[in-house]
């Protein structure tokens with residue numbers, strides 16, 4: 001069984017050595033542990049540092065595309081490199097490296113397809129009360145939308161087995177953490193969570209430079225993701241609220257009219273009409289959103305199958321480079337045509353790629 005630990009990086013030359021120093025090379029139940037760094041257009045020595053510290057694989061995006069895009073590129077590459085299990089961790093040594101073993105245990109035991117590391121946020125000292133409150137609210141909303149019980153939904157310390165990784169498709173630009181949980185909850189993915197330890201803070205968050213940014217981005221993300229996946233609930237409850245307001249205003253007018261004072265309340269009649277039209281528009285948006293959500297499920301299923309075909313064909317990962325000298329020795333490092341890539345990936349891919357149709361594995365189409 002092969003585990004690939006992936007680390008999305010944007011200018012992490014300073015923190016990366018400590019993070020890598022903490023990562024395990026041996027994990028119980030796993031035959032091979034490899035490291036993959038996703039460099040998202042760093043302008044510092046991130047790549048050189050990764051090579052010097054023995055990182056096996058590199059994905060080098062030419063310019064900065066953001067964490068969600070980097071994460072997706074990493075998952076895609078890890079799958080093509082034949083990973084059976086993929087762990088994602090932060091480059092700032094936020095998560096305690098040796099806990100990778102705890103994270104993958106439920107997957108190895110066959111109890112889960114995806115495991116989210118729970119930082120037990122209420123106990124983290126450097127999180128402000130506001131950040132904790134928002135974290136709790138966000139996690140609650142995500143649990144509702146995903147019908148799961150993940151306590152720490154924004155945690156970046158996670159493990160996925162091959163099935164969970166194949167089914168995942170991140171669209172959100174800012175955050176993949178919430179979206180992947182909601183997707184997993186709606187697909188054939190069993191989610192579990194385990195408590196993990198965190199290290200003392202090494203630097204300020206790159207993703208959320210200020211508390212305001214944290215509240216704004218997470219708030220918007222939660223709303224967008226929830227309304228993408230549950231459009232009827234969101235738009236129809238808004239439509240109902242505004243529709244009721246319209247009725248209240250109209251009743252007020254009707255009472256005044258019955259009392260012979262209708263002329264003085266024409267404003268109520270107009271306001272009621274405006275509110276009613278808004279309610280109808282929201283109702284229609286709910287219907288359109290629902291149709292789009294159904295369409296999205298179809299696209300996702302197609303994507304999943306395309307991915308399985310790509311893996312069978314041995315299509316090359318994009319923006320891939322071998323990492324350290326040890327890894328480079330096992331490959332030509334060139335950019336061959338996709339079909340020709342097959343043997344090269346097989347060299348890197350180990351047991352899985354040599355025999356992708358293992359017993360019990362689902363065959364596409």
Ligand SMILES: Nc1nc2c(ncn2[C@@H]2O[C@H](COP(=O)(O)OP(=O)(O)O)[C@@H](O)[C@H]2O)c(=O)[nH]1
Nearest residue numbers: 008009010040066067070090091092205206207
């Ligand atoms: N690919 C990519 N990774 C990023 C970017 N910004 C931050 N990261 C990485 O995302 C991870 C989480 O960032 P961090 O600043 O620790 O955020 P926090 O843990 O949410 O406070 C780290 O590994 C960063 O290197 C980016 O623009 N692109």
Ligand SMILES: [Mg+2]
Nearest residue numbers: 090091092094
């Ligand atoms: Mg971090």
